[in-house]
Amino acid sequence: MQPAIAVRQLTKTYAEGSTGTLAMRGVDLDVHAGELLMLVGPSGSGKTTLLSIMGCILTATSGSVRIAGREVASLREKDLPAIRLQHIGFVFQGFNLFPTLTAGENVELMLDLKGVSAAAAKKRAQELLEQVGLGVKYDSFPADLSGGQKQRVAIARALAGDPGIILADEPTAALDSRTGRTVMEMMRELAHKRGRAVVIVTHDARVLDFADRIVKIEDGAIAKASDVDAVPPGLLVHGMPLAAASLA
Amino acid sequence: MPPLAQRNLFHDKVRLTVTLTGIVFSVVLIVVQLGLFIGFTTATSGLIDHSGADFWITSKNVPYVEQGVAFSERKLNQVRAVAGVADAQKVIAHWTQWKRHDGGEESVQIVGFNVDDNLERPWNLVEGRVEDMKSPDAIILDELYKQKLGVTRVGEVFEIGGHRARVVGFTRGIRSFTTSPYVFTTFKNAQSYARLREDQTLFILVKVAPGASLEQVRRDLLGHVKDVEVYTTAEFSRMTTFYWMFTTGAGVAVLIAAALGLVVGFVVVAQTIYATTMDHIREYGTLKAMGAPNSYVYKVIMKQAAISAVIGYVLGMIVSAFVVHASQAGGAAILMPPSMAVGMFFVTLLMCVGAALVSINKVTRIDPAMVFKG
Ligand SMILES: Nc1ncnc2c1ncn2[C@@H]1O[C@H](COP(=O)(O)OP(=O)(O)OP(=O)(O)O)[C@@H](O)[C@H]1O
Ligand SMILES: [Mg+2]
Numbered sequence: 135m136q137p138a139i140a141v142r143q144l145t146k147t148y149a150e151g152s153t154g155t156l157a158m159r160g161v162d163l164d165v166h167a168g169e170l171l172m173l174v175g176p177s178g179s180g181k182t183t184l185l186s187i188m189g190c191i192l193t194a195t196s197g198s199v200r201i202a203g204r205e206v207a208s209l210r211e212k213d214l215p216a217i218r219l220q221h222i223g224f225v226f227q228g229f230n231l232f233p234t235l236t237a238g239e240n241v242e243l244m245l246d247l248k249g250v251s252a253a254a255a256k257k258r259a260q261e262l263l264e265q266v267g268l269g270v271k272y273d274s275f276p277a278d279l280s281g282g283q284k285q286r287v288a289i290a291r292a293l294a295g296d297p298g299i300i301l302a303d304e305p306t307a308a309l310d311s312r313t314g315r316t317v318m319e320m321m322r323e324l325a326h327k328r329g330r331a332v333v334i335v336t337h338d339a340r341v342l343d344f345a346d347r348i349v350k351i352e353d354g355a356i357a358k359a360s361d362v363d364a365v366p367p368g369l370l371v372h373g374m375p376l377a378a379a380s381l382a
Numbered sequence: 383m384p385p386l387a388q389r390n391l392f393h394d395k396v397r398l399t400v401t402l403t404g405i406v407f408s409v410v411l412i413v414v415q416l417g418l419f420i421g422f423t424t425a426t427s428g429l430i431d432h433s434g435a436d437f438w439i440t441s442k443n444v445p446y447v448e449q450g451v452a453f454s455e456r457k458l459n460q461v462r463a464v465a466g467v468a469d470a471q472k473v474i475a476h477w478t479q480w481k482r483h484d485g486g487e488e489s490v491q492i493v494g495f496n497v498d499d500n501l502e503r504p505w506n507l508v509e510g511r512v513e514d515m516k517s518p519d520a521i522i523l524d525e526l527y528k529q530k531l532g533v534t535r536v537g538e539v540f541e542i543g544g545h546r547a548r549v550v551g552f553t554r555g556i557r558s559f560t561t562s563p564y565v566f567t568t569f570k571n572a573q574s575y576a577r578l579r580e581d582q583t584l585f586i587l588v589k590v591a592p593g594a595s596l597e598q599v600r601r602d603l604l605g606h607v608k609d610v611e612v613y614t615t616a617e618f619s620r621m622t623t624f625y626w627m628f629t630t631g632a633g634v635a636v637l638i639a640a641a642l643g644l645v646v647g648f649v650v651v652a653q654t655i656y657a658t659t660m661d662h663i664r665e666y667g668t669l670k671a672m673g674a675p676n677s678y679v680y681k682v683i684m685k686q687a688a689i690s691a692v693i694g695y696v697l698g699m700i701v702s703a704f705v706v707h708a709s710q711a712g713g714a715a716i717l718m719p720p721s722m723a724v725g726m727f728f729v730t731l732l733m734c735v736g737a738a739l740v741s742i743n744k745v746t747r748i749d750p751a752m753v754f755k756g
Contacts (some may be wrong), residue, residue: 169687182754191671192749219673227751230668234389247674334543373572 136203138299138331139188144197146183146354153224157183160197167298168326170289170332170344175351181335182303186350187332189301190214190223198239202298204245219247225302225321229284231276237287238272244294256353262290266320282313300324301332310338318344387685397663399692401654405694406701408647409730413702415640419633421709424717426558426626427619429475429493429527433502435587436596438618438677440611441601446622447475448491448560450584455606461586464602466594471501472569472583476564476576481541482532484539489562490523490531493574501587504566509536510551515568526556528558528562543575557715589614652737655687659741663748670750687738688731695730699723706750 146158157180165171165188173181186192187199188207190206191214199207201221207215224230231240238259263269266286276284280375285305293301302321318334318341323347325332334345342348350357396620401692424431425577430438430447439461441451442595461470474494479487495502504512504522515522521542540546542565543607565575573580590599613621629631659666666679702718708750709716 157476186751186754189671191753198515215670215673215675217673218671222673224671224753230664230671231752232665232668234393235384239384239386243386243669244672246383247672289670316431330716 135166137200138202139163139165140165140198140200140226141184141188142186142198143186144199145195146187146192147195150336157237158194158261161351161354161356163349163356165299165331165332165333168325168329169346170322170334172332172342172345172348173335173351174337174342174348175357179351180354181351183354185301185303185333185335186299189224208319217297221298223295223297223300225285225288225292225300225305227304227307229276229281229288229308231284231287233276236273236275237268237279237290237342239275239343240287241291244291248295250362259290259294262294263287265293266290280313282316284355285313285317286307286320287322289317293324299332300330300332302332303337304337306336306338314338315344355370385679386609386665387682388689390658390665390682391686391689393657394661397654399754400480401651401690402694402697403698404650404654405690405730405734406698407696408643408650408733409698410701411643411646411724412474412640412729413698413718413722413726414716414727415636415643416722417702417706417709417718418714419627419636419640420717420719420722421557421565421715422636423519423557423623425557425715427623428558429502429564430554430615430619430622432505433473433587433615434589434682435501435563435615436590437588437603438613438615439586439588440584440618441614442609444611446584446625447618448622449477451488451521452578452582452584453610455581457587457610457679458583460607461588461603464603464606466591466599467588468591469499469589471496471499471585471587472693473502473585473587474569474572474576474578475536476578476584477574478543478576479533479563483540484532488531488564490542491560491562492572492575493564493566494569494576495566495569501589504551504556504564505552506554508552508554514550515566517548518569519546519548519571520550521547522553522566523549523563524555524556525552526557530550531563542709543577544592545571547571547575555710555715559632559712586610604756647730648733648737651687651690651734652740655716655719655734655738656684656741656744658686659683659744660744661743664752665749666745667750667752670748671753676746680742682747684735684739687734691731691734693745694734695727698730698740699726716747 144158144161148155148157155341161184175181187194193206197207197361198205198286201217206217241259241262242255245258260272266282266289268286270278271283306317309317321332321334322344324330397479409598446449455472458470458472461467476492477489478492480490481487509527510522533549534550536549539546556564600612610657669679704715706718
């Protein structure tokens with residue numbers, strides 16, 4: 135099966151003054167649909183850089199990046215938004231919800247970007263919020279939600295675009311450990327039950343056990359990749375609002 | 383589209399207030415200055431525009447109506463002899479002195495016309511009739527200038543250019559741009575008030591017969607009458623307006639003030655919309671990361687500009703309407719024709735949308751990679 139993301143010989147130099155920073159030096163990495171991959175490594179090692187390039191937010195200096203089989207490294211800047219819209223859902227450390235929109239409207243915004251009609255978007259946003267256990271919070275503003283609830287709204291929003299790939303940078307860093315685990319469970323279900331390719335950058339040792347595979351980045355290169363046996367998903371769902379069945 | 387633009391706009395009430403104040407200020411300033419300009423324009427050429435004539439015949443090199451040069455009234459017969467001339471009348475418009483009862487003198491513009499004819503009659507009478515001017519020394523003036531000239535009512539007697547003058551009626555809204563009020567009287571009276579010789583006139587007004595070609599009549603007039611200029615009413619009106627508005631600089635001053643209004647509005651709106659954009663810059667970065675094309679983000683910002691424009695315009699027009707109304711009783715009328723009210727809407731919209739371009743430029747440069755930074 136072709137990988138959801140295939141990175142080959144990737145280099146990235148940040149133009150900075152006359153020297154420039156070499157942030158990626160020859161990275162090869164495949165991410166498959168249905169797996170949850172974690173990127174770890176010291177600060178400044180290039181995790182965010184790699185995630186941004188895989189998410190078509192940043193362009194590579196050289197090498198190849200294939201998203202769902204399509205080469206994107208050679209695309210022009212103005213063609214990238216369409217690729218992101220079609221294939222990629224982002225989850226951020228700081229949630230990045232629109233504070234003046236309700237939870238429901240935040241999700242609807244993504245659907246609007248995808249060209250879904252207003253009426254259909256409303257219905258679909260309700261379903262998506264129910265999937266993350268927040269059906270009753272449709273009309274709540276982000277300021278009135280807890281951190282974990284915000285991140286779940288953000289996940290619902292990322293899912294609204296129906297992307298094959300979910301990319302998250304430190305999604306649990308702003309959450310307490312219990313809430314962080316809930317979010318991680320959700321992420322894992324997206325991979326295992328719904329066949330998404332999920333890549334999570336994390337510093338958070340508390341959530342490493344959710345990974346199918348952990349890739350360690352050091353100084354712009356892959357230092358070590360380890361396979362972790364997939365844990366049966368049923369074990370992880372203990373009384374959380376998100377039932378395994380609701381994601382299926 | 384979920385209501386992101388509206389919500390972000392209304393979220394910061396203080397900034398919205400500043401934005402709207404800027405737009406309202408700008409709208410009112412532009413309306414007042416342009417309205418003054420139109421008011422001035424209307425006043426400078428009012429006498430010509432209301433003359434009912436097709437042509438104004440003047441001496442050579444008369445630049446505007448207040449600068450008429452006397453010529454022999456015998457030319458009237460030559461004019462009347464030209465084919466296509468349905469009516470021709472002598473008219474005087476000339477500065478002279480008005481003496482008030484308290485001894486003070488005021489400069490006035492005496493307008494002499496033929497009471498038995500339809501050309502250059504006073505209009506908008508609120509007291510008296512034009513026919514009352516057939517009585518000796520009769521004059522009609524505008525109620526706006528009662529105080530200036532020391533007039534309280536019909537029947538009062540004054541002295542103009544050393545001759546007796548008796549008020550028989552008042553008009554309403556016939557303003558003079560020069561601040562010297564128009565005083566209407568018979569042609570004969572005007573000759574003595576203005577101290578012209580008995581065989582002299584300043585203008586001959588011509589009404590062309592229905593169906594006759596204006597250009598043909600003009601050529602024939604120039605061919606048959608020596609040493610005169612023949613202007614259409616529209617031409618002479620433009621010349622007079624141009625002189626007062628642009629040669630004297632009075633019009634330039636108000637137009638510059640109107641342009642300043644536009645600049646001030648533009649700067650305030652550009653500044654506040656930019657500040658709002660910067661407040662929400664992370665959201666725009668998120669939008670772009672989510673895959674929104676630039677055009678989608680522009681729409682959000684343009685919508686904010688357009689909403690601000692509409693609200694600012696409505697409030698600005700309400701304030702303007704009061705100012706315009708209040709000005710009607712004063713010496714300088716601010717006029718707001720419907721076309722100007724409509725035009726102002728588009729000016730406001732353009733101003734706000736133009737001001738938003740600064741912000742558009744900013745969001746175009748947002749690097750969506752910012753979403754992963756702290
Ligand atoms: N926009 C940029 N311009 C210049 N250099 C950059 C830029 N972004 C990142 N870098 C540099 O690239 C290298 C990798 O940065 P990156 O943000 O990918 O690290 P990271 O692994 O995500 O670190 P952290 O764990 O602290 O988030 C660092 O040396 C950083 O200073
Ligand atoms: Mg990082």
